[in-house]
Amino acid sequence: MLAVELAGEAVKARHGSMVAYTGQMTFKKLTGGGDGLRGMVTRRLTGERMTVMEVKGQGTCYFADQATEINLVRLSGETLYVEADNLLCTEAALHTGTSFTGLNGVSSGNGLFTTKVEGHGWAAVTSNGPAVILRVDKDMPLRVDPGAYIAHTGSLHRSLRSGAGWTTVIGEGGGEAVQVEFTGEGLVYVQPSERTTVGGDV
Amino acid sequence: MSYPPQPPYGQSPYGGSPHDQPTQPGFAVPPMPPAPPPPPHQPYAQERFGGPQAPLPTMHDAPRGPVVYDAYSLPANDNVNPYAFAVELNGSYFLQKGKMVAYYGDITFRGVGAGMVDRVLGQHFNSPLHAADWVVAQGRGKLLLADRAFDLNSYDLDDGNLTVRSGNLLAFDPTLRLKQSIIPGFLTLIGTGRFVAASNGPVHFVDPPIRVDPQALVGWADCPAPCHHYDHEYLHGVVGGLRRLTGIGGASGEEHQFEFIGAGQVLLQSSERLMAERSVGQVDAEAGVPVGGVPVQPGHGGNPNTPGLGNLGELGRRFGL
Numbered sequence: 001m002l003a004v005e006l007a008g009e010a011v012k013a014r015h016g017s018m019v020a021y022t023g024q025m026t027f028k029k030l031t032g033g034g035d036g037l038r039g040m041v042t043r044r045l046t047g048e049r050m051t052v053m054e055v056k057g058q059g060t061c062y063f064a065d066q067a068t069e070i071n072l073v074r075l076s077g078e079t080l081y082v083e084a085d086n087l088l089c090t091e092a093a094l095h096t097g098t099s100f101t102g103l104n105g106v107s108s109g110n111g112l113f114t115t116k117v118e119g120h121g122w123a124a125v126t127s128n129g130p131a132v133i134l135r136v137d138k139d140m141p142l143r144v145d146p147g148a149y150i151a152h153t154g155s156l157h158r159s160l161r162s163g164a165g166w167t168t169v170i171g172e173g174g175g176e177a178v179q180v181e182f183t184g185e186g187l188v189y190v191q192p193s194e195r196t197t198v199g200g201d202v
Numbered sequence: 203m204s205y206p207p208q209p210p211y212g213q214s215p216y217g218g219s220p221h222d223q224p225t226q227p228g229f230a231v232p233p234m235p236p237a238p239p240p241p242p243h244q245p246y247a248q249e250r251f252g253g254p255q256a257p258l259p260t261m262h263d264a265p266r267g268p269v270v271y272d273a274y275s276l277p278a279n280d281n282v283n284p285y286a287f288a289v290e291l292n293g294s295y296f297l298q299k300g301k302m303v304a305y306y307g308d309i310t311f312r313g314v315g316a317g318m319v320d321r322v323l324g325q326h327f328n329s330p331l332h333a334a335d336w337v338v339a340q341g342r343g344k345l346l347l348a349d350r351a352f353d354l355n356s357y358d359l360d361d362g363n364l365t366v367r368s369g370n371l372l373a374f375d376p377t378l379r380l381k382q383s384i385i386p387g388f389l390t391l392i393g394t395g396r397f398v399a400a401s402n403g404p405v406h407f408v409d410p411p412i413r414v415d416p417q418a419l420v421g422w423a424d425c426p427a428p429c430h431h432y433d434h435e436y437l438h439g440v441v442g443g444l445r446r447l448t449g450i451g452g453a454s455g456e457e458h459q460f461e462f463i464g465a466g467q468v469l470l471q472s473s474e475r476l477m478a479e480r481s482v483g484q485v486d487a488e489a490g491v492p493v494g495g496v497p498v499q500p501g502h503g504g505n506p507n508t509p510g511l512g513n514l515g516e517l518g519r520r521f522g523l
Binding site for chain 2: 143
């Protein structure tokens, strides 16, 4: 559960994620993810659907999503790439958009596109269980199960790494046939749980 | 006794670790690694959205940011948080399929039963066919394990034995040997080494004699006599008997327990939600082998609501009886 104290500012939150509030609040639905007409079109085209509302007012507003863990990410100019399903709430000053992830997104069962959050401020990211934050350095690449990946910041390159071979085909695979490899520098947020992915239990 | 003695409702599975945090009784808190700064207790609920004009605490110099782990600061063979476990891999390690979340370093995952690996395995897998659900991780690096955000705990066996529900076992040292228990749906680990098991809610260690709810049972160590226990008086009384025979009136759901007698320890989870059962392989049909040749039913032994005669099935419940 996330409590946001507002004194006239606005936050963008996922549609329907408010559970309670005190004081005066107005809730306005923002069409198309709240990034303007262009963003709306992109979202419609890319299928990275995200219904967002703008919450404005005085008081405390409580957000929650199915008792999942909430991780706060402080952005100071960096870009946060996050799966739309995992983005709960951002400050109004942050820009959201979509970015193309290519095949990597497909493997994690989240489509070809991911949501991009840019600017200065806080973003709240949900995860099934508290997220573990892993640093990636030049000499320290990280490989992540696509089902456990939720977000990353920094200048990271995502690439797909497949360990699938003939053994996978005959059902004796290693169970971790598809991994996402992160190289570069940045932080990767991983949840201690796995979504059902296309790769599944191969 | 070989299993590290645990205080009932044990504090830490590792015994008096200096990193133990004060905790409620009954909460098995894995010691956090000393290397990274302790997670500053960020009061989630009171985090204030300061607006763009608020000063930005940078993540690098501020101790209030969340803990960031890298290949060096990840704990070695210890919990990162109650739901994630880090393994320092140098050689090989066995894990259940699909439990790897992330890793640093150079690690390959191979299904058990595939080619080269098979020879190494002979001595670790002494059971019929369940091996297909296991993966050997080989190489060097740090490996992060997690399972549906369930609580993970690691246990040290010192020349001991521990039997655990098949779905709960996540990973184990290659120094341990895995065998299929005579009791269907359970696996037994024998030897010296560490293994990781998942539970829904923290695990409690209880000394027998004890009767436990079938769904809350995770496993037991060194325990000679696990058996079924039915509430005889109730089932054979007039009311209970009628209910059992007709299915009308429903069951309290607690007529059937597992009873443990003898020296050892019983591991309970703090909820009655079962982990998905892993197929442990089919035992050959043979006289004298329990459920030989019969595939193990998922959720076996846990349903007290199926009396033999005149079961009205769902009807009883539908009519609110």
